[in-house]
Amino acid sequence: MTLKTLSAKAAAALDRELMSTGAFSIDQLMELAGLSVSQVVHRVHPLSKGKRILVAVGPGNNGGDGLVAARHLRHYGYQPTVYYPKRPKNDLYQRLAKQLEDLEVPFVDDFPTALQSADHVIDAVFGFSFSGEVREPFPAVIQAMAESKVPVTSVDAPSSWDIEEGPPKSGVGSNFHPDVLISLTAPKPLVKHFKGRHFIGGRFVSPAIAKKYDFDVPAYEGVDQIVEVGPDGLKL
Amino acid sequence: MTLKTLSAKAAAALDRELMSTGAFSIDQLMELAGLSVSQVVHRVHPLSKGKRILVAVGPGNNGGDGLVAARHLRHYGYQPTVYYPKRPKNDLYQRLAKQLEDLEVPFVDDFPTALQSADHVIDAVFGFSFSGEVREPFPAVIQAMAESKVPVTSVDAPSSWDIEEGPPKSGVGSNFHPDVLISLTAPKPLVKHFKGRHFIGGRFVSPAIAKKYDFDVPAYEGVDQIVEVGPDGLKL
Secondary structure (H helix, E strand, C coil): CCCCCCCCHHHHHHHHHCCCCCCHHHHHHHHHHHHHHHHHHHHHHCHHHEEEEEEEEEHHHHHHHHHHHHHHHHHHCCEEEEEECCCCCCCCHHHHHHHHHHCCCCCCHHHHHHHHCCEEEEECCCCCCCCCCCCHHHHHHHHHHHHHCCEEEECCCCCCCCCCCCCCCCCCCCCCCCCEEECCCCCCCHHHHHCCCCCCCHHHHCCHHHHHCCCCCCCCCCCEEEEECCCCCCCC | CCCCCCHHHHHHHHHHHHHCCCCCCHHHHHHHHHHHHHHHHHHCHHHHCCCCEEEEECCCCCHHHHHHHHHHHHCCCEEEECCCCCCCCHHHHHHHHHHHHHCCCCCEEEHHHHHHCCCCEECCCCCCCCCCCCCHHHHHHHHHHHHHCCCCCEEEECCEEECCCCCCCCCCCCCCCCEEEEEECCCCCCHHHCEEEEEEECCCCCCHHHHHHCCCCCCCCCCCCCCCCCCCEEEE
């Protein structure tokens, strides 16, 4: 069995389909995606390894997944800190941020400094819709994650990587190799270049949708919202 | 420690607060509530005990929780069947039903017949906002659950029970004693009359909110969205 992946274009079409004919709201999908991310962090970095989780949040849906994950991690007993330098006016993101403020989760402005006292980092800066150049203030954030020894879990894509081609040949992100990746719904082609622990999450895809987009729903266990897979896409 | 409960009035106020100043959408809260319900069913009735879960769905939010639970159970590998005789035009409920149709979950019209081939039942007919009389077609549904030997899990309240006083003294529901109850956010006063296994779910309440409404957030474990509690409200 070879690993089936979902191109950036197909991933965008799948998202649109889930939210139109699939009748899901973005609130629902983001809640389940963020919950998956929180379960991966709990799996790879249990509370006993340190509670301080720094979440780097980008301006789009990938960032929204990070905000949801931070909330669930707080409920699990972690102490998340959120770096969210570009807050869109979008109502959903505002609400997700408010939910964290009500849990007294701190928002910080200085990512490199926050990184020095973090036990684990969630990279929720850019997802499958990223292409082109990393805009300010994120080059320094990606550089800091690349150079730090603090383990990083990336959501859907290591930020700055090309969704099809993987890490950039030079410049920002060329030396960024996160320890853990969670692919939401299905892996993107960049996973061929990823060497760390790989999870799949987003347990809401119907068999009919998976068939239409030609990928496999992985063998989740019990009530888990995530499953760890090997290079062939099969459960470890 | 005595069990702290939330009156019907306080539960309604809490819901309103979560969705106003708390900034949660009903889609988010219902997704997490329904996920909790699905985890209880998986805990008390693992796949090995039979996959056929019949979900009795009422016309309000309690019913919505049941629809979400049915979807997650389908993803866990169960074969849910849904009885949903009063479908409101409300967009959210329509969408939750469509999500089940896309998973080929059957909707049935005859509850007593469906009950004969069920391994477990979810009672998501009425929740904390119920009071007064059980309206058609639900008296026969509650009667069938009361008389059946198929185990029942009730969502937030055994349907037909008074939220403060418990089972009605006579008539519909007076002989209805479900095996399992999941209280969402906090137990309601009726739990004093409940003798089965009791879980708490809905892991989204901030310490500040719990303090304001004078109840305790139970000691959830790991990434669980549910916790089983004893008569004193402490974790078993």
